[in-house]
Amino acid sequence: MMRRALALARRGGKAVFPNPMVGCVLAKGGRVLAEGWHPKLGGPHAEAAALKIAGSRAKGATAYVTLEPCMAHPGKKNPSCAELLARAGVSRVVAAAIDPNPAVSGKGLALLRRAKIAAESGLLAAEARSLSPHFFARMKRKRPYVILKMALSLDGRAFSPGGASRWITDAPARNLVHDWRAQAQAVMVGSGTALADNPALTSHGAGKNPLRVVMDTRLRLPRKSRLLDGSAPTIVFTASRRKIPGAETVRIPKAAGGLNLRAALKELCRRGINTLLVEGGPTLHAAFLARGLADEARVFIAPKMISGSRDPNAAPTLPSPRLKKMGSDFLISGRLSCSRG
Numbered sequence: 001m002m003r004r005a006l007a008l009a010r011r012g013g014k015a016v017f018p019n020p021m022v023g024c025v026l027a028k029g030g031r032v033l034a035e036g037w038h039p040k041l042g043g044p045h046a047e048a049a050a051l052k053i054a055g056s057r058a059k060g061a062t063a064y065v066t067l068e069p070c071m072a073h074p075g076k077k078n079p080s081c082a083e084l085l086a087r088a089g090v091s092r093v094v095a096a097a098i099d100p101n102p103a104v105s106g107k108g109l110a111l112l113r114r115a116k117i118a119a120e121s122g123l124l125a126a127e128a129r130s131l132s133p134h135f136f137a138r139m140k141r142k143r144p145y146v147i148l149k150m151a152l153s154l155d156g157r158a159f160s161p162g163g164a165s166r167w168i169t170d171a172p173a174r175n176l177v178h179d180w181r182a183q184a185q186a187v188m189v190g191s192g193t194a195l196a197d198n199p200a201l202t203s204h205g206a207g208k209n210p211l212r213v214v215m216d217t218r219l220r221l222p223r224k225s226r227l228l229d230g231s232a233p234t235i236v237f238t239a240s241r242r243k244i245p246g247a248e249t250v251r252i253p254k255a256a257g258g259l260n261l262r263a264a265l266k267e268l269c270r271r272g273i274n275t276l277l278v279e280g281g282p283t284l285h286a287a288f289l290a291r292g293l294a295d296e297a298r299v300f301i302a303p304k305m306i307s308g309s310r311d312p313n314a315a316p317t318l319p320s321p322r323l324k325k326m327g328s329d330f331l332i333s334g335r336l337s338c339s340r341g
């Protein structure tokens with residue numbers, strides 16, 4: 001049964017990255033009742049999928065899962081699987097690996113035992129861990145998977161998630177960013193970006209809103225900031241002793257040029273945050289890069305030359321740009337819309 005659960009888990013493939021692949025088999029009297037797996041990042045969990053198929057037949061069944069069933073924690077997109085299994089009345093849960101996520105670890109099995117369900121772990125645990133080595137390694141390092149998102153004009157100006165310049169990328173790029181926010185459990189900006197552009201950092205209906213995180217050494221965030229509007233939870237990391245209404249203020253140590261990023265990441269990991277999308281500004285991106293704390297970059301380049309114009313929306317564009325890969329470089333070329341005379 002556990003081997004079958006492992007095979008189901010593999011169906012998640014790259015779509016669940018950077019979260020783990022998870023599979024689940026519900027069985028009774030040596031017969032499979034239902035199967036489930038985690039199909040994609042932010043999608044239903046394996047147990048939830050299997051329980052949905054089994055319905056009331058799950059009562060008295062044994063659940064074989066490749067990862068300890070989860071417990072509710074902030075930033076989670078799904079109802080807790082341990083609770084779902086208990087409510088469905090399964091009589092036994094066999095888990096392969098214990099969830100290394102510090103917000104979950106051991107707590108899922110403990111909840112099941114409190115509900116008088118026989119819960120054990122360790123069956124084919126090494127196989128289960130080897131399905132998602134990156135996930136287990138990262139949890140050991142005590143930090144989320146960090147994605148740096150940036151948007152640049154063709155002439156190399158960074159522009160940020162809010163304010164007037166947010167309209168520099170087109171609707172498809174902006175919608176994709178909203179999807180990324182819905183998939184990431186947390187989104188981070190520096191106070192400079194928060195002040196200059198007043199971004200909301202929500203998913204704008206593309207899915208669940210992420211936890212919003214502001215790095216604000218001196219607590220400069222103004223009270224009227226959209227990040228404090230309550231539309232999604234917000235954490236402000238600061239070195240200040242003051243508190244700010246509308247957000248949770250968490251004091252962490254200073255470091256050269258700002259706050260201790262590692263301390264912030266450790267705190268986010270402790271809260272069960274698995275993926276973090278860092279949206280800028282350039283100073284914050286540079287700090288992540290300098291300390292080797294960034295795992296992935298996603299860079300938009302808008303075919304616009306904004307250096308010479310006051311209004312980025314009126315800047316010269318390349319109406320039909322060409323993109324060519326030249327060795328390790330990319331060449332973007334094309335006629336400019338401002339060409340006259």
Ligand code: AOF
Pocket residue numbers: 019020021022023037038041042043044045046047067068069070075076077078081099101104185272274
């Ligand atoms: C489970 N079953 O199928 C998976 C689990 O963002 P969420 O809501 O998908 O939660 C992600 C966390 O849930 C992840 O960090 C890991 O601890 C656990 N993954 N747990 O019970 C599943 N994929």
Ligand code: ZN
Pocket residue numbers: 045046047069070071078079080081082
């Ligand atoms: Zn779960």
